Amino acid sequence: xxxxxxxxxxxxxxxxxxxxxxxxxxxxxxxxxxxxxxxxxxxxxxxxxxxxxxxxxxxxxxxxxxxxxxxxxxxxxxxxxxxxxxxxxxxxxxxxxxxxxxxxxxxxxxxxxxxxxxxxxxxxxxxxxxxxxxxxxxxxxxxxxxxxxxxxxxxxxxxxxxxxxxxxxxxxxxxxxxxxxxxxxxxxxxxxxxxxxxx
Amino acid sequence: xxxxxxxxxxxxxxxxxxxxxxxxxxxxxxxxxxxxxxxxxxxxxxxxxxxxxxxxxxx
Numbered sequence: 001x002x003x004x005x006x007x008x009x010x011x012x013x014x015x016x017x018x019x020x021x022x023x024x025x026x027x028x029x030x031x032x033x034x035x036x037x038x039x040x041x042x043x044x045x046x047x048x049x050x051x052x053x054x055x056x057x058x059x060x061x062x063x064x065x066x067x068x069x070x071x072x073x074x075x076x077x078x079x080x081x082x083x084x085x086x087x088x089x090x091x092x093x094x095x096x097x098x099x100x101x102x103x104x105x106x107x108x109x110x111x112x113x114x115x116x117x118x119x120x121x122x123x124x125x126x127x128x129x130x131x132x133x134x135x136x137x138x139x140x141x142x143x144x145x146x147x148x149x150x151x152x153x154x155x156x157x158x159x160x161x162x163x164x165x166x167x168x169x170x171x172x173x174x175x176x177x178x179x180x181x182x183x184x185x186x187x188x189x190x191x192x193x194x195x196x197x198x199x
Numbered sequence: 200x201x202x203x204x205x206x207x208x209x210x211x212x213x214x215x216x217x218x219x220x221x222x223x224x225x226x227x228x229x230x231x232x233x234x235x236x237x238x239x240x241x242x243x244x245x246x247x248x249x250x251x252x253x254x255x256x257x258x
Contacts, residue, residue: 006242035243165257182243183250190251191258 007035008135009060011080013069014040016174020159023181024127025064027155030185031146031194032135034062039080041178057083062138064131066101067108067120078112085115099134128152146194158188 008029012022029036037060042052057063057080065081081100088096102108102120109116123130132148139145146154162184166173171180243251 161258165254168257169254179244179246179250182247183254186243186247186251187254188258191255 006033007037007060007062009057009063009080009084010036010038011063011077011084012038012066013074013077014038018069019174021066021127023159023162023185024155025066025131026181027158027185028128028131028135028151029064030182031151031154031189032132032139033143033145034135034138036182038178039076053080054083057087061095062097062099062135064099064101064134067112068101068103081112081115097138099131101130126152128155144194150194154189154192154194157192158185161188 010022010025010029012018012025014022026036026038037056039049039053039056041056042049063084065077065084067077067081069077081098084096084098088098100108100115100118100120101123103122103124105120105122108120121130121134128151129148132146132151136145136148162173165184165187166176171177173184176184
């Protein structure tokens with residue numbers, strides 16, 4: 001199973017309209033050497049979905065919450081932010097770190113006023129750079145890590161080749177399973193090792 | 200003491216210089232300082248790793 005120390009919980013919409021951004025976030029997390037976790041990895045087992053989400057949030061020291069849809073009548077994402085904030089500030093003092101993303105500060109403050117004082121990272125359409133920029137603070141300085149620009153460039157190459165690879169293997173890249181999503185990204189990263197100074 | 204003995208044997212007065220001369224050369228020092236290890240990809244579940252191995256040749 002995923003190494004607990006390097007896991008990142010990704011809390012974002014899973015619909016097709018958000019598809020490329022979800023690919024981008026997962027790509028940035030994997031490219032930086034972290035392990036992505038998400039509520040969609042949960043299959044319908046005996047354990048309740050809520051218990052599994054609690055388990056994932058508890059196991060992940062880092063989490064990324066994209067509240068770009070916080071104003072639509074789906075409350076899963078704000079609910080999961082609440083869980084992560086509660087665990088970060090609860091009695092356990094678990095040293096959790098959160099990245100909260102929004103498309104506009106005004107919209108964020110209007111829809112999630114309890115989080116006033118927490119500055120969300122505002123992004124406009126680029127799914128990769130905000131994630132990698134935030135992850136840089138957790139990098140081990142003795143190792144070589146991709147810069148936000150490198151990850152962006154590598155994601156663009158990945159995105160261009162993804163439909164062909166998905167067709168060849170026989171999965172729908174617009175609606176992949178969690179395993180297919182991670183497997184496709186990991187295989188790309190393994191076959192395109194990071195080179196310092198070259199995107 | 201070993202450095203002092205080496206200095207005496209070499210007929211030198213400076214122990215420090217003799218010790219430096221007697222010390223093995225650190226040929227890899229320069230290389231080590233420049234080479235930086237790559238980042239490691241995290242430990243993913245086994246089903247992801249299996250699929251990744253199958254997809255690798257398609258890129």
